[in-house]
Every structure is written in structure tokens, then in C-alpha cells.
Amino acid sequence: MTLRQETVDSLYCRLNDLKFLQVRGTPVSGKSTLASLLFYYIYNIEGESPYWISSWPDPHSPGTPPGSRKPRLSEDAEGWAWEDNSVVIFDEAQSTYWDTSLWDDVFKTLCSNPTTRRNRVIIFSSYGSPTGAMAGGTPWDVPSKNRVSFCEDRPPDGYKPVGLFFTKDEFQNYVLRRNMLQQHKFSNQLPERIFILTAGHVGAMEELFRALTAQSCYRHLTRAQTYDIADFESLDPKDLLRGLEEGSIFSRGLPKTGHLRVPETAQIFKHVLCEGGITAPTPTTPTRLPEGALGNCFQRGWLHAIPAEDNQTSYVFATHLHKWFVQWKMFGEVPGAGLSYTDLLEFTFDAFSNFSPTLLSEERNIDLGITQSTPEAQFQSEFYRCSFQLSDGHVVTFPEFGTAKGRADFYIPSEEWGIELLRDGQKLEEHVGRFSKTGKYGKTLRLSQHIILDCRFTMPRKTNSHLQNLYHVVFTLSTKPDLNPVWTIEILDNNLNAVHGMKQVLTSSNDPF
Secondary structure, X not given: OOOOHHHHHHHHHHHHHHOEEEEEEOXXXXXXXXXXXXXXXXXXXXXXXXXXXXXXXXXXXXXXXXXXXXXXXXXXXXXXXXXXOOEEEEOXXXXXXXXXHHHHHHHHHHHHOHHHOOOEEEEEEEOEOOOOOOOOOOOOOOOHHHEEOOOOOOOOOOOOOOOOOOOHHHHHHHHHHOOHHXXXXXXXXXXXXXXXXHOOOHHHHHXXXXXXXXXXXXXXXXXXXXXXXXXXXXXXXXXHHHHHHOOOOHHXXXXXXXXXXXXXXXXXXXXXXXXXXXXXXXXXXXXXXXXXXXXXXXXXXXXXXXXXXXXXXXXXOOOHHHHXXXXXXXXXXXXXXXXXXXXXXXXXXXXXXXXXXXXXXXXXXXXXXXXXXXXXXXXXXXXXXXXXXXXXXXXXXXXXXXXXXXXXXXXXXXXXXXXXXXXXXXXXXXXXXXOOOOOHHHHHOOOOEEEEEEEXXXXXXXXXXXXXXXXXXXXXXXXXXXXXXXXXXXXXXXXXXXXXXXXXXXXXXXXXX
């Protein structure tokens, strides 16, 4: 267990100031572990154990024995009293949502008058149930400064960022304390890739490490060998998918195949995959939940909610690993209907032609805590969005997609098409070799066609006639006084010849809003 000193210290300081905090997350996101760490931290600091409450049963719920008493804070936290300077920690605090008197008389009192109260209460609650949707939400809206979730890009004024996700320093501490590099055959660079893919989600990290050690390629390593990034990138995504599902606690927070076959649910996931999220008005109903299939996805913990502007809420995947899992579960395991395209180059040109000039130039959130802010980075997300629309969702990515490596890989199972996006000609020969029979993709994927697309802002100067299926996609920005900037794309072959009919001006009609 990592002590998470920085996070626990920040959480403790915020609790002392605000007196009431709600820490909320999906299943298996480390809530109970963080609650335990805070418990022992407070004991060491104050010399008194906090009160710990792990359930708050509704005496009127179905199945409850007749005559069951209503829980009371003064009884369940024996000795608790107003102004006693105590700390009460609620685990699984979603079980308190039915008790309006607890929320109004205790929680709201502390939340509304932090400077005049000494008692402190912190609740750890889940908004996702792996077996079914939970009824209801909090009896009243918890102010944003009193809420803690996965991570904070903009913490309340005067406070350090705090969240359920590990910081990079905490992750490195986790790797050291678990003695992972010595106990396992991982290279020094692999943990950093795991951190990027999981964003510091503790359940995702644990299960991904476990799934990797269960792979046959890992088990057959000699004592002198290590499992490195190249091994990870060469792994068949379907094998990793099965490894994450089988016997995995992490899979509790993921949709099953049957769920993804429900048309309304599938449509929600297709939208989130394509656009990076769904933004909707913040619910004001008594349950404080979005309506329909979106509400169901949120309640089950498959999507995470983050505040947006203008009283809106955005629903996104918790990590890129969650997103990648749903991608392959929906479109990677069973080939879908064939596309109307027979030529891969034509398909990619049409995808580029649908690029949004606005999205190409502005910041865009592609996952929780991950913002792409430069046109170079936008190549990846825009190509995925447009190819997703052209293929009706039947395009999947690989685990390293979305990292800062300047490249992204795509696969369309129904056509057995492989696509690799590069930037400014980085390591062309290496990436072309990945599609050979002995390369990364040639060994793990069935390929009828493949293409390497070199995206760039300047014209290439060197021909590469020996590199088959390589094309350069040149983006040109024209700026004139009193006129809006204009993006133009043109595709050149490996001999730097313009491909006939493959030059296009990007217009605002491509903007998806």
C-alpha cells in the first residue's frame, strides 16, 4: 500500500477548513483505500481515532427486518456530539442518501457554517453500481468546493489539487513500494506507459499490471529478459481485453457485452467515443441524474461526470483504458457490416476532408485530465472522430493511442485495414516495418490493406520510394487580413507527387456544432 502522503495531507487540510467533504468516484477507484489512509493519518496527527461508519441502512428498504432501528450518528459513532472536534469517516456513503435528516441536520450544517463548527465529516461514496442502477442521488447539491473526485485541473482557490487518481509522484512511490521492477520483469520505462494509459486510476493500474503478467509472452521470458514497451505494443489487444475481463475487479466498473447490445446504450457510447464525451444540462430532478440511457450509464459507473460551463455537465470515460476497453468490446471483437469504401487511401482522404478547422485549432478534452492544445496533437483526435463517423464506429485504436509520442494507430476489423498516423516523418522506416509479417501488426492482426500517413505542416523534402504505402498529408494554414484563417490539406505519395483529386479546403461546415 502506498501512503499517498501528498494527497492525504491536502485532503486533511481541506477537511479542517471546510468541515464537510464528499469524495465520489466509480467502483474500484480507490475510495475505501484513501479513506483508510486518511483514518490512520488523522490518528497519527491528532492522537484520536476518527469514527468509522461503513453502512447506513434504511430501515424501510425492502428486505429489512421489521422493527429495524433508524441509524443515528450519536449511536453509530458512539460518543459523537456537536462541538467535540471529532472526525467521522463514512465509507460507502451512498447508503446515506435516503436519510434527509442526516444530510440536512448534520452535513448541511457543517457545510454551511464551517467557521463556527468544530466537527468534521468526510463521506466516500460511489455513483456506480456494478449490479444495477442505484436509486436517487444526494438530498441536496454539494457545493463544488466540498466535492472531490478523480482529479482537479482547477482546485478551489487557496487549495492544492486533490483527487482519487494517483499523482505521478505517488505512482512512482507505488511502483517502488511494491518493488514492481524487481519482483516483476518490467522495464524501467513500462510503468510510465501504464500511468499514462490509466491516468493514475488505482484499480486500472492494478488490473493492467496483473493482466500483463498473465500473458504467455510474459511467462516465457527468461531471467535475463525484461517485458518492455515494445512487448506491450506488440500484444494482441484481444488478449489484453480478455485478461482485463477474466477474474478482474476492475471489470466491475465496465459494461458487459449484453449491455453494449442495447441500442440506446450503444448510441451513448458511440457518441462518447467519437466526440470525447456528452455534454448535457446539469440535472435538477430530485435524483440529480441525467435522463434515459445516459443516466443509466452514469449510475452504473461506466461514465464519469465533470462540471462544464453554463450549468452543463460533461460525461466522459474515467481513463483512456476504460475508453479503449469499450472500443474493442463494441467494434473490435466481432466484425461489423462492411464499409462502402474499397480503397483505404480514399477512406483516409475523406476522413481528413471532414476535419473541423475549429477543432483543429482549439483545445479539446479527449479524456479526463488530458487536453490536446496544438494542431499536431489534434491530428490524432480529429482523425479518430472523422474516421469513426465514416465507418459508423467500426474503427478501434491501440493502447498507446493518445500518448505524447506523436503517433496513433487505428484498425478497422470489418475491412482488416490498418492505419498509422505519424507526425513530421518521425521514424518512418521503423513504422513501415511494423506492417511486415514479422512486425508488430503483421504478427497480431489480419491485414488486407495498410497505410502510413505522415501528417505535417511543411512540405517534405526527401523521397521514400522504397517505403510502400507511405503518404504525406500536408496541412497549410492561410491567413489574410480581415479574413478567417483557412486550412488546406493535400496528400502526396512517397515520391512527393501530389495524388490526383486529393486536395481539399477545410470549411466551417465540418464543425460538429
